[in-house]
Amino acid sequence: MSSSTARRRRPTAAFALVAIALLSTGGVYAVATSVATPAQAETSEASPELLEEGSQLYKTGCSSCHGLDLGGVPAQATNTESESQQNGPSLIGVGAASVDFQVSTGRMPVGASGQQVVAGRSIYNEKEIAALAAYVASFAPGPAIPSQEDLDTTEASLSEGGELYRTNCAQCHNFAGQGGALSDGTYAPSLGGVSARNIWNAMLTGPQNMPVFNDTTVDPDEKRAIIKYIETIQAAPNPGGAPLGRVGPVSEGLLAWTIGLGVLIACSVWLGAKAK
Amino acid sequence: MSTTQRVVDTTANWVDERIGAGKWMKKNLRKVFPDHWSFMLGEIALYSFILLLLTGVYLTLFFNPSMKEVVYDGSYAPLQGVKMTQAYESALYISLDVRGGLLIRQLHHWAALLFVASVSVHMARVFFTGAFRKPRELNWVIGVGLMTLAILEGFSGYSLPDDLLSGTGLRITQGIILSLPLVGSYLSSFIFGGEFPGTEFIPRLYSIHILLIPGILLGLLTAHLLLVWYQKHTQFPGVGRTNKNVVGFPLFPVYTAKAGGFFFIVAGVLTMISALFTINPIWLYGPYVPDQVTAGSQPDWYIGWLDGAVRVIPNWETVLFGYYISWNVLIPALIIPGIMFTLLGLYPWIEAKATGDKREHHLLDRPRNAPTRTGLGTMAISFYALLWISGGNDIIATAFGWSINSITWTIRVLLFVLPPVVFLITKRTCLGLQRRDRDILLHGRETGIIKRSPDGEYTEVHAPVDAKTRAQLMAVRDSDYQAIEAGPDVDENGVAAPKKGRLGRALSRFYFSDRVAPATDEEISEGQHHAADQLETVRPQSSITGGGH
């Protein structure tokens, strides 16, 4: 038997094989599900070509739920999941910002129906998203996508952003933007990896159950401050060591019981065992 | 004579001439301590406590327990210019501006979590092995007291930095105090020095945390340890171990090295955990403001079961002539824990009533040999665990994508369904294990050797068990009790059965109706000889006698 065959037949070989399989599967999955951040959208008037492209994309990807006239499609009588809601709500007046948010975060088009639409990888590229947004916005005025200047947080106050975040956002999204549970299976998602533009879009348009924090409730300066705080906290190092998910005492308690007690009990067993 | 020897002699002489240490030394230098890893659990608790004292002193050198409001001007940019109390500011200072401050603060907090965890596990070990029986009932009660104080101490400690998370917890505490009938609003006003949050509570909590409770803890802990020392530690049954002796290793040098070394192990592991894992990042929470809150607000783990109880209780409240009785607060926050701690404290006497046993017990039970006790213990743990899980229901909902409403309802149902099921399964398992142990004594252990007889019958050869295993298996007799059957209400002369002792008899039936009668000496020796003969037929002059089951 050759040495390589002998190596393959060892018990550890099976373990190594499984480990390799798991790691490669995980790695492929991680790469495949990373969301592409869209580039900044144009805020200039939409050209006829853009609107035409948007119209085509809309007809094929969106009209079945939102109607050819953007007026929404009422729920079917047999559809018990959306009794009092339409199959797809009206898009009149939702604005380019809504479309930008929903489509670029992959929430729309909806994959599987459930309590809440789930973010994922967007099936459209930046140009297509811009086209869709322009098309929907052309039907009625609505919240606009923020410009580069809108999102420039250089002058924004970090500490005011923190205070605004803790008053307006932390109760749903958690003190560090890790997300939180809402009623009946819905949730406020984690803010990890969300672009500044989409944070703005979400505040502005109030997607799903999120309230609408428009520019008169939370003005643009305040929005910039909040975005600056979120980005700073997300990127900040953890002075005390591994952050354990930044969800508070639950994960800390789990660690104390598993690793803390586990290691110490292992040491106790070692201590008490008769030496050979 | 070497220098070391001379120094030791001179010192020992000096001490002996003044306090007669020689007598005490003679008795205790070679005091015997039994050896089992589970006896170290209480030591983890003790050493965590010492670490808490040491790190706590360090923290008091920097912490400022004042609720005076200041504007932050320290090194942490996201809080620049934010209003906060001096307590929070000083906690930030320790964490971010003092070299080693964060390490000591994290060590203090991790040690606190581990302190209560190890106390709980230690208590479970004492419970499941019956170490609380006579003469150790008093020590058990002291232990329950220590556990309660540890929980209170932890709660007061993590509330001191006055951050958003712990402040929310204080608000909830105030709400609980308010709910007390008749006196609630008065107590709340006295405790907080007026309205919530006021400016008095953190300083008051500070003196409770660094003086009052540690003082009581030290006193009770000393009593606890003195009792263990004086009564001698219990031991597991085994070869040469009886109810009248203690078998193990001497205090000096073995236990000095092992137990002393274990302190450094606990300290080292906790310090390394504090190096690697963040705990309680107060700079991320922000200062406590009574109109801000974070999603996923939980207390530290040892309060989690109370928070869980408060979440899962239905919204029962009675209003009588404008007076409010908030069952939805009183039941989970006061009545349930009150009942649980009372039952816990009284348990040695409850069981003593069932067994009627007035002997001293120094040999520990294997949990399987006390099925009802073990079942009650696992039942209580399952109830506790459900409440604990309920405390993190929103974190669980977020992690698994479940509905918090469904989780709440599921736990409400499970709280009634699961504990009895756990009790039954545990008890049945214990009885089954007892039967297997008895079989091993009666028939020997399985060897895996199959013998074929001339007429084609296959049997497995059994071997006798070694002395150590035999001693362990036979220990079941110490835990064996018989239920007292319910007699007739009226005896043959028309005299009614005495009321006294009725509870004891009922308890006895509850505990011991299901009993696996232990094998007698004759049955055992006959069975072991038979197994030895069997073994001889396949392995003449075999040396296969060792090994367990």
Added chain:
Amino acid sequence: MLGVVGSEGEVSDSTGGELEPRPDNAPDLGPHELRRTDTDPVAAKRAERQVALMFAGSILATVLFIVAFVTIGLTDVINIPIIGPIGAQNLALGMALGLGLFLVGAGAIHWARKLMSDEEIVDERKSFTSDPETRAKVIADFAEGAEESGVMKRPLIRRTLLGAMLVLPLPAIVLLRDLGPLPGTTLRETLWRKGSRIVTDISYRPIRPEDLPVGGLVAGALPADLKIIEEEQGNLNERAKAAIILVRMAPEEIRSQQIENGDYQGILAFSKICTHLGCPIALYQQRTKHLLCPCHQSTFDLADDGNVIFGPSARRLPQLAITVDEDGFLVAADGFREPVGPSFWERG
């Protein structure tokens, strides 16, 4: 009589603290198994070296702690794969000190296990119950002392002493009275009264109704005079009662409200203090109009009187009636009509 089964199968009533030796467990501890280090001097020497190495390692670690303390800065960061950027100083100080401590312990235990004698020794337990002579003497001494004091013959002394001892703890309780003021009416009152202007938290801006869109939330609103009062009083007490939220829904979506015409064009104001245990509650789910408390998941339907629809809270969330003033800013139309926050006995 409660039963105890003895080793011969007999059932006996066992009283007293007598300990019986068990016939099958003779004090013989069985053969002592020697360790490698007991028989092989090379193994023993190796174990000795291992212990010494651990102790020496501890010394090194302690020195490294001091070096790290002096050289690594508070804000230095180290990037660990998977975990991300963490504080370098805490990591270095903690691992150095931790190893320094751990190795001492590990060395001591290794020493005990491998090199110290592991022959088990036996000690006898003595029964705790004192012998009859001692007990008799104690009882006699006690009786003699009681006789000398005459306490049993003089009930007047006994009873008045008992009375004095029973009453003496009372001053301790009475002394605690000045821990705080009587609650008075504080639990029923907030800063809100008719005409109080509503401002946003943090920025203290007044609010016009047109500022708030349908589906919108002002997650923190306060009475305009709170800022000054808070500075004067130096505490957060008024804020803890006066905090409110504003939500806006289409007027026809309001199925029922606590105060007739308490809304303003679909804008509703509610207390932000949960009626369960006082957590601030602002998780507004705009499609369902449900307000969720993050602490214990009490859920209120803001389109329906603020009633509780799930969770442990027993009472609805109090509504604050609002209107606009002549400048067009939102103001309270009235104070709260019921006490805000958790229930208390005399809530009434």
